[in-house]
Amino acid sequence: MDGEDQDLLKPLLRRGARRALRDEGDGVLSVLPEEGAASAGRFEGLYGPLYDRVIQSDRLRRLAPLAYGPAGPLPDLDGFARQVAEATESGVGDAPPILLDVPCGGGTLLPRLRAEGYAGVVVESDLGVAMLRRAARVRDELADGATVLLRADAQDLPLADFTVDAAVSLNGLHCMPDPRAFVESLARVVRPGGRLFLITLVSGGTRRADLSILGGRVTGIIPTAPPDRPTLVRWLRDAGWQDIEPLGGEGLVGYAAARGA
Ligand SMILES: C[S@@+](CC[C@H](N)C(=O)[O-])C[C@H]1O[C@@H](n2cnc3c(N)ncnc32)[C@H](O)[C@@H]1O
Structure with a gap:
């Protein structure tokens, strides 16, 4: 299984990264120098x-609106997963599609994507070792041979340019030290015409969401x-995302977009 995982992931990696690929245990693959070298912060505790x-x-x-106000696709995560799956x-004939779920955390979306009929490859990627180990358990419970776990x-x-057909990100952007670099990184790896589905907190959406953000900053x-919503949309556009479509929400928002050529 581990060897098969590496065979699945290797062709998707940047050339220099392929040689560095190794298994960190529980099927979690990484090209990072050593476990713990980069940290996902509070999520490891x-x-x-x-x-x-x-x-x-x-x-x-479903109580998310109490914390954030209108919360976009979050309360109906199955409906969101259906949208992503469909x-x-x-982009290559009969080849199975490749979906990047980043940061995947403990594998929240994986069973929902499979339940909604997504049968292609999933790259579950996160920086957190403990989060990825929980995602590995979810994958193993599903006996899912088409999912690989990448610590990055x-x-x-470390993926090569234009290698995946879509990216999905649930509550990830607001956990990044450099959220704009995250948007750009996704635009680099999704192929032209590929899709992005994003759920994130934004600043200035609702008072409740701003208070949650403040709490998150303090802790x-x-x-x-x-970013606030206009800034996020501008970042997306500047990075090469087109047809940017709001999926609802005010303080916690969803967006869909397509990668421009
Ligand atoms: C709020 S969780 C969301 C996880 C998952 N999408 C979910 O909703 O279950 C944020 C995740 O971001 C990860 N993370 C933080 N910084 C990261 C980085 N620089 N690169 C990749 N993942 C990161 C954390 O380990 C954590 O799993």
């Missing part, structure tokens, strides 16, 4: 499992203030 518990519970997640198509910094992905969960 107690907050990670707590976050997973809340986000993966349909009952708790829109992710291969999402702001500087170190949110490393820098996320």
Whole structure:
């Protein structure tokens, strides 16, 4: 299985990264110098499992509007996964499509994508070792041979240019120290015509969301203030994303977009 994972991932990597690919245990692959060299911050401690518990519970997640105000696609994550599953198509004939889920955390989206009929390859990527180990358990429970786990910094992905057919990011952008670099990194690896689906907190959306952001900043969960909606849309456009479509929400928002040529 581990060898098969490497065979699946290697062709997607930048040339220099292929040689560095190794298994860090539990099927988590990495090209980073050594475990712990780069850190995903608070998610490696107690907050990670707590976050997973809340986000993966349909009952708790439906309370998101209490914390953020209108929360876009978040309360109906199955509907969001359906949208991603239906829109992710291969750019190469009969080859299976490739979807990047980043940061994947503890694998929240994976079972939903499979339940909604997505049968292609999934690259589950995150910087957090503990988060990825939980995503590995989710994958193993699904006996999912078409999913690989990649530990990487999402702001500087080791994937080659234009290698994936779509990227999905749930609550990731606002956890990045450099959210603009994250948007650019996604635009580099998604092929022209490929898709992006994004859910993130934004600044200046609602008072409640701004308070949540402040709480996240104080506790170190949110490393820098996320952009407001116009700034995020401008970053997306500047990075090469087109047909930018809001998916609802005010403080916690969703966007879909297509990669320009
Ligand atoms: C709020 S969680 C979202 C995870 C997942 N999408 C979900 O909703 O279950 C944010 C994730 O970002 C990861 N993360 C933080 N900084 C990162 C970076 N520079 N590169 C990749 N992942 C990072 C954390 O490890 C954490 O799993």
